Amino acid sequence: MSSAPCELILALDAPRPADIAPALRQLQGTVLWAKVGLEMFTACGPDCVREIADLGYRVFLDLKLHDIPNTVARAVTSVASLPIGMLTLHTSGGREMMQWAARARAEHAPELLLLGVTVLTSTSASSLHETGVAASPADQVRRLGSLAVEAGLGGLVCSPLEIALLRTALAPSVTLVTPGIRPSGTATDDQARILTPAQAAAAGANFLVVGRPIFNAPDPVAAAKLIAQEAAHASSAKLSSHAAQ
Numbered sequence: 549m550s551s552a553p554c555e556l557i558l559a560l561d562a563p564r565p566a567d568i569a570p571a572l573r574q575l576q577g578t579v580l581w582a583k584v585g586l587e588m589f590t591a592c593g594p595d596c597v598r599e600i601a602d603l604g605y606r607v608f609l610d611l612k613l614h615d616i617p618n619t620v621a622r623a624v625t626s627v628a629s630l631p632i633g634m635l636t637l638h639t640s641g642g643r644e645m646m647q648w649a650a651r652a653r654a655e656h657a658p659e660l661l662l663l664g665v666t667v668l669t670s671t672s673a674s675s676l677h678e679t680g681v682a683a684s685p686a687d688q689v690r691r692l693g694s695l696a697v698e699a700g701l702g703g704l705v706c707s708p709l710e711i712a713l714l715r716t717a718l719a720p721s722v723t724l725v726t727p728g729i730r731p732s733g734t735a736t737d738d739q740a741r742i743l744t745p746a747q748a749a750a751a752g753a754n755f756l757v758v759g760r761p762i763f764n765a766p767d768p769v770a771a772a773k774l775i776a777q778e779a780a781h782a783s784s785a786k787l788s789s790h791a792a793q
């Protein structure tokens with residue numbers, strides 16, 4: 549497994565950076581990564597990405613691309629000029645779509661980490677079955693994760709419940725990013741497959757993506773620092789126990 553401690557990614561689920569400006573300013577330097585998702589990107593586009601990068605954050609652009617191979621490859625090429633470090637696409641788009649995306653990345657953005665979204669953390673076993681998938685979420689994540697890595701993606705987005713199985717199934721170099729993080733006592737919201745920050749980090753996640761438990765907290769800066777510390781401690785404890793064996 550990776551020897552770096554697990555890190556926090558702030559999910560900036562707001563229309564504009566200005567809407568969360570105090571927290572963004574106060575967390576500069578403490579949290580390194582921020583995720584621009586569909587809400588912010590559809591409201592203010594590439595300018596928001598530049599604005600967040602100018603604040604000193606490394607940007608994870610979460611567009612969850614899912615289309616025919618040519619369209620996805622061209623979208624990867626389009627965002628290659630932006631200051632981003634990670635980009636998402638849906639693994640359910642299939643092998644060819646992911647291969648085209650991986651080739652576009654190699655040609656236009658070799659430093660960019662392409663992350664394949666497996667089964668969304670809001671999807672329960674019954675809602676997965678309703679879509680015609682007979683497999684359990686865990687089996688479907690294993691299948692899609694292996695396909696994504698074979699197709700040339702460098703990392704995956706999965707629920708914390710599948711981190712341990714992916715760590716066993718895949719090479720240690722594969723980056724595992726997990727949303728569906730809920731500190732004990734916080735609201736589940738629309739998430740279905742969740743664990744606490746410490747549990748996800750101990751399972752071997754590289755990055756935790758957290759939004760509402762931070763931005764809906766009475767003190768978002770304190771909440772983010774607590775989650776980041778909890779994750780870093782749990783992953784350091786795991787790394788030291790591995791080193792001692």
Ligand SMILES: O=C(O)c1cc(=O)[nH]c(=O)n1[C@@H]1O[C@H](COP(=O)(O)O)[C@@H](O)[C@H]1O
Pocket residue numbers: 559560561585610636665667668669670705706707727728729737739757758759760761
């Ligand atoms: O790709 C993602 O980041 C993602 C994948 C997934 O399966 N589940 C998931 O919640 N996310 C994102 O992670 C964030 C989670 O936000 P909170 O539930 O508020 O912590 C949101 O921005 C989601 O878009």
